Amino acid sequence: MKSKYGKSAVLLSLAMAVGLSGAQAAELRIGGVGGAAQAAATESMVKPYAAKTGIHVVEDEYDQKLAEIRSQVEANSLKWDVVMVGPSIGPLACDEGLLEDVSAKGVMDQADFAKPLNPCLVPMFSSSGVMVYDGAKLGDNGPKTWADFWDVTKFPGKRGFYNAPNETLELALLADGVTPADLTKVLNSPEGVDRAFKKLDELKPNIQWWNSASEALQLLASGDLAMTYAWNGRVTKANKDDKRDFRIVWDAGHLNGSQFYAVMKGSPNMDAALGFVKFAAEPAQQAAFTNITPYAPLNMKAVPMLDPTLAEVLPSSHMDTAVDQDDPAYVSFWLDKMDSLNERFAAWQAQ
Numbered sequence: 001m002k003s004k005y006g007k008s009a010v011l012l013s014l015a016m017a018v019g020l021s022g023a024q025a026a027e028l029r030i031g032g033v034g035g036a037a038q039a040a041a042t043e044s045m046v047k048p049y050a051a052k053t054g055i056h057v058v059e060d061e062y063d064q065k066l067a068e069i070r071s072q073v074e075a076n077s078l079k080w081d082v083v084m085v086g087p088s089i090g091p092l093a094c095d096e097g098l099l100e101d102v103s104a105k106g107v108m109d110q111a112d113f114a115k116p117l118n119p120c121l122v123p124m125f126s127s128s129g130v131m132v133y134d135g136a137k138l139g140d141n142g143p144k145t146w147a148d149f150w151d152v153t154k155f156p157g158k159r160g161f162y163n164a165p166n167e168t169l170e171l172a173l174l175a176d177g178v179t180p181a182d183l184t185k186v187l188n189s190p191e192g193v194d195r196a197f198k199k200l201d202e203l204k205p206n207i208q209w210w211n212s213a214s215e216a217l218q219l220l221a222s223g224d225l226a227m228t229y230a231w232n233g234r235v236t237k238a239n240k241d242d243k244r245d246f247r248i249v250w251d252a253g254h255l256n257g258s259q260f261y262a263v264m265k266g267s268p269n270m271d272a273a274l275g276f277v278k279f280a281a282e283p284a285q286q287a288a289f290t291n292i293t294p295y296a297p298l299n300m301k302a303v304p305m306l307d308p309t310l311a312e313v314l315p316s317s318h319m320d321t322a323v324d325q326d327d328p329a330y331v332s333f334w335l336d337k338m339d340s341l342n343e344r345f346a347a348w349q350a351q
Helices: 035-053 066-074 090-095 135-141 146-150 169-175 180-188 192-206 213-222 232-241 270-280 283-292 300-305 308-313 328-350
Strands: 027-032 056-061 082-085 122-134 159-162 207-210 227-231 246-248 254-263 322-324
Touching (some): 027 270, 035 056, 035 082, 035 232, 035 283, 066 090, 082 270, 090 328, 122 213, 122 232, 122 270, 146 169, 169 192, 180 322, 180 328, 192 207, 232 246
Parallel strands (some): 027 056, 027 082, 159 207, 159 227, 254 322
Antiparallel strands (some): 122 246, 122 254
């Protein structure tokens, strides 16, 4: 997810005396994703857990890059006990042994979740990376497809992209005519990555890279970007809180994947970490999260608890045009290619 949701660090210290009889509270350190998602998690999960347990919780945020998790574990110097990870790096971090296997810890029940569970990853919510433009500037005449996003003659101006190969190569293939249903197959093909980079070459002079969704939407609001890729919850929150008219183009195709909490390998606060991820996976907490910011809950028992007016802005209402980032073939691609494509992507940007 830079993270899908923000960059500046946030500190939340909640020392509760509930039931502690003057004893010092245990500590829990959480590496979140910033922005709307972390703010919602703070209100719906972190604060209630701290109040329930008396645990002192410190929240930080990071850019959802695997290197940050890897460096902490390899140096045996953990900043966090629990970390939020997305569909590209979560399985890879588990595969590398950077996260705890919690499958036998009683923190999640397969019956509560529609998709097969990864032993390290506790499902939280579903988010989508989407095309966004400012309706205040383009009205109903904005882009309709990713090919339009690439068309700087019809729509002059800079395009905003997340500064990473994952969630960028996919957009290039969509712009080159690949359907959402076929995208993972094409990305996995021998020519798929080359095809994506070739398509990116066409737009390269007009690309503005960003490292947080808040940065992307600020650039869009100021007019520095004509349109951008961003995450649906942050867009909807900007429209609600800041009275924006940012339009999501769901029908162009969007990248939909799960976000997870995971326990860092070797956490010194294991009991607190396991207790938190179990608490966060419960339907009441996931429903409360979604009612604050519109990312779809992954615990199916949370769905009946949702505000019904949210349906249209949830990714789950637009899955017919989604690229499934939880597809095992998609996950396998990034498991195999993430490091090499990070290197190729950085070299391509520098050219």
